[in-house]
Amino acid sequence: MTFTVLSAEFMHETNTFNRNLTDYDAFMERFGYFGADAIRELGDANTGLAGFCDAERKYGWKHIHVLSTAAEPAGYVTRDAFDRLGGAIVAAAAKHKDSLDGIALALHGAMVTDFCEDGEGELLERLRQVVGPDLPIAITLDPHANVTPKMCALANIIVSYKTYPHIDMRERARQAGDILERTMKGEIRPRTLRAHRPMLDEANSGRTDVGPMIERMAKAVAYEKEPGVFAVSINAGFGNADIWDVGPTVLVTYEGNEVPHRAFAEGLADDIWEKRFEVINSFMTVEEAAAVAKTYKRQNGPIIIADYADNPGGGGYGDSTNLLKAMLDAGIADAAYGPMVDPEAARQLHKHKVGERVRLSLGGKTDPRFGGAPLDVEGELKLVSDGSYVGDGPMVGKLRLSFGPTAVLKVGGIDILVVTEPAQMLDLQQFRAFGIDPAAKTVVALKSMQHFRAAFEPIAGKVIVCDSGALCTTYLERLPYRNVPRPIFPLDRDMRL
Known part of the structure; x- marks a missing residue:
């Protein structure tokens, strides 16, 4: 039948x-x-x-x-x-x-x-x-x-x-x-x-x-x-x-x-x-993560810094600036960072020619309370693109996806992927399609909680995670819950069943 x-x-x-x-x-x-x-x-x-x-x-x-x-x-x-x-x-x-x-x-x-x-x-x-x-x-x-x-x-x-x-x-x-x-x-x-x-x-x-x-x-x-x-x-x-x-x-x-x-x-x-108290990850502050990256000596691959809190894959805005600021303040070089979700900045960059020096306000525009205020930066425009890419990793292999209008701005020693549409980093093509080879960098900072591991751990020499204080912060008690039943863990950490 x-x-x-x-x-x-x-x-x-x-x-x-x-x-x-x-x-x-x-x-x-x-x-x-x-x-x-x-x-x-x-x-x-x-x-x-x-x-x-x-x-x-x-x-x-x-x-x-x-x-x-x-x-x-x-x-x-x-x-x-x-x-x-x-x-x-x-x-x-x-x-x-x-x-x-x-x-x-x-x-x-x-x-x-x-x-x-x-x-x-x-x-x-x-x-x-x-x-x-x-x-x-x-x-x-x-x-x-x-x-x-x-x-x-x-x-x-x-x-x-x-x-x-x-x-x-x-x-x-x-x-x-x-x-x-x-x-x-x-x-x-x-x-x-x-x-x-x-x-x-x-x-x-x-x-x-x-x-x-x-x-x-x-x-x-x-x-x-x-x-x-x-x-x-x-x-x-x-x-x-x-x-x-x-x-x-x-x-x-x-x-x-x-x-x-x-x-x-x-x-x-x-x-x-x-096992509710048995947390595996050790979440660094952005300053601690930048300090570790600054002293990292590349051997088997780059150090990957994952910002859990600004994960677009969990509803984060993707425009947190705290980690990027810490990296710039530390003078980190030979680095990639992405994505920075900022449609306004992407539009502005598309008005310029590759190779030009551009000064603009980057990130932090949606709600600066979560992840930091806009940064005034100046850098060299390395690429402009419509944002299209085809995944080739274990999660989104063969899928045609897009960041929308996209640009790469090099500020100091950091290639920053500036995009229009939010998406977490879970495939190497999200960098490679825009002229950035993450495997060749010393430091790669990206926005993702866990999905990045499928594609990025195989190229990594070291992986660390941090919490930038953005909307997907691991400190859930900082969020204004009103509708969940109480008591509930971890808002009520001492509760008993």
Whole structure:
């Protein structure tokens, strides 16, 4: 029997402290493809759609793909954007509902709109109103999802990525497709349970390259081989969302007796809670990071300085100046820095010719309280570009992406990548496409929390991390939470369960 499956990708990680709303254009500017165009662009890359396409070929599905879109993490998703994009998915489900056997969605799990806290739950509810309670729905999630009870009630199958940096999006979507196929055949009747702890996020934001998440993931994979178990998902949560259902969760997609599966999930959740003080990273101040970089003697590669706090991949503005100022004050040379998200500066630089000396105000324009005020700098314009690049690393390999109008300004001994559109550094081509070879530098400063490691650790002689005080600061108590349930860790560090 040939099954008909409707699919879509609709992803956003919403930092509710970011003042910039995420509108329809924000989705289209990063990437927005519809139907066959999406399959052509994303169907053979590390994407959820590629995994669904793998399942289509494996099982001979009739595949109806609606759209693929994701906006860079920022503030609330607007109702207009949600209604136009989520509405297109719901409209397609309504159009084909009489022939549909299943739905497969690649979501993030931390979307917050300007009219509700649970964007994914809202989408699933609208779909259920159209297709009814019995049609199987499978979803994939980023492990930084804030998974709500509503999401678990409305999706039969939930599969989260098992890696951070995320290099298994395609694999997890393929897994979700395998479970969906068995469900459509009537072999299984899966549902998903949820265990949760009162924390903003897991102590190390879900790192899977080191630390306790390695053992947790090994247990999850082993438990998926148990009878009646189809997927185990460990979600670190996303603490920059000021919502009620924030925090780490453990999910088991299963059938049969809930009791043993509930006990397993609660045991993993207990481990997350019990290790809440065991932070792996040692976060330097920007001055400390600059001092280390100043004395670094290059041997096997550059020293990589990762500014966790100004991570555009977590909703940071990307225009923090504190680390750059510290590097300039220290007189660091043979260095690269990026990105500095400053559309105004990028436009100004595009008015000049390569080789000219340019003086301008750089960075710190969005909200100087988080990460520092604008810097008055003067340097040589090394390059101007439309900002386009094609990734070649493990996360975004083969994907065509863009920073928007981009320039490289050399100030002192630092090549500064000045961009228009925010994006965290997770691929070497984000430097190389603009004439900067990070592997040849002595110092590379970049804005990313963890994803940079997939591409940059292999070229690094040393990696250090710092907190510039920007919007994704690791000191969450500095953020103005109003909606999270209290008590909650780490805002209430002495709380007990």
